[in-house]
Amino acid sequence: MQLTSYVLLGPPCSGKGTQAHNFKEAFGEKLEMVSTGDLLRIKAGDGSEIGNEIASVLRSGKLVSDDLVVSALRNYLEVFDIRRRYEPMYPVDKVVFDGFPRNYSQIAIFESLMEEFGFDQICIVYFKVDDEILMKRLSSRISETISKGMKLREDDNLEIFHKRLEEYKEKTDPMISYFYSQGNVITIDANRSADHVKADLLSKI
Ligand code: AMP
Numbered sequence: 408m409q410l411t412s413y414v415l416l417g418p419p420c421s422g423k424g425t426q427a428h429n430f431k432e433a434f435g436e437k438l439e440m441v442s443t444g445d446l447l448r449i450k451a452g453d454g455s456e457i458g459n460e461i462a463s464v465l466r467s468g469k470l471v472s473d474d475l476v477v478s479a480l481r482n483y484l485e486v487f488d489i490r491r492r493y494e495p496m497y498p499v500d501k502v503v504f505d506g507f508p509r510n511y512s513q514i515a516i517f518e519s520l521m522e523e524f525g526f527d528q529i530c531i532v533y534f535k536v537d538d539e540i541l542m543k544r545l546s547s548r549i550s551e552t553i554s555k556g557m558k559l560r561e562d563d564n565l566e567i568f569h570k571r572l573e574e575y576k577e578k579t580d581p582m583i584s585y586f587y588s589q590g591n592v593i594t595i596d597a598n599r600s601a602d603h604v605k606a607d608l609l610s611k612i
Pocket residue numbers: 419442443444445447464465468469470471472473476505506507508509513562571
């Protein structure tokens with residue numbers, strides 16, 4: 408069975424998380440999603456020394472060290488691999504990676520993980536959004552969360568957002584030229600509404 412990975416690439420508040428759920432709609436039980444941000448937030452809350460170290464990097468808006476992210480991702484992939492091998496009728500043949508790779512050094516790590524865990528195809532889904540739109544989305548995400556009485560993500564504030572955007576522009580966005588050279592990029596204009604983006608995405612994947 409062919410195994411495909413989708414890598415979501417885009418700035419914070421570009422709607423990657425929301426769109427990740429639309430992959431689920433398209434592929435149902437054949438697809439699984441993994442977000443390195445989620446894996447790190449779980450680790451950050453476990454009270455361990457490493458957890459506390461991760462929590463302080465998340466609060467700074469900077470990228471967590473490759474070692475820590477890769478170890479969290481490898482744990483996920485090992486469980487995934489065991490399930491694929493030993494669970495009869497395990498249906499998953501597509502995995503969406505939200506948030507990895509995120510810098511040049513992680514590209515090589517990602518490619519070797521893909522080889523090690525038997526992925527045949529890598530598809531990059533690149534969400535392009537203007538800064539003003541990102542700022543508007545962040546403000547509405549904050550006010551919506553507050554009005555629902557829900558807890559904000561610790562890095563959902565203006566100051567940290569700017570840091571995350573800076574990190575994205577410096578380290579993550581430049582990776583796209585490498586992926587374009589590989590010829591496996593789907594580019595999505597994510598300035599539009601979530602529904603438009605969804606329709607575009609579903610027509611291209
Ligand atoms: P996200 O939920 O994808 O916005 O990620 C939240 C935070 O987790 C980022 O601001 C980084 O600090 C950290 N993070 C997530 N993925 C990575 C990664 N691949 N490499 C380094 N740090 C990451």
